[in-house]
Amino acid sequence: MDCVNTCSQESSVVVDIIQTVSSKEDCDPSELPPLNDSIDSDALGRLATADTTIHFTYCGHEITIENSEVTVAT
Incomplete structure (x- = not known):
């Protein structure tokens, strides 16, 4: 199942990704590898706040950011 979050601030994009992936992995966010291992x-x-689409993989999940929406797919 995909999770979609809408971000309102630059810094919340990273937090939303970590929280969503940790929820999908059923672990504490501190147990995940650093996001910087996958992307700056x-x-x-x-x-993430620009008019662009970003795709990358983190912890085996496909992350897409488009129009300030973060989608985490397994």
Whole structure:
């Protein structure tokens, strides 16, 4: 099942990804590998509010960010 979250701030994109993936993995967010191992989280925060679509894989989940919406698919 895909999870979709709408982000309102740059920094919340990273938090939403970590929280959603940890929920899907049924683990504490601190148990996940650093997001920076998959993508530059600073750049991600800046780009996520732009008119662009971003795709990457994190912990085996396909992450898509489009129009400030974060979708996490297994």
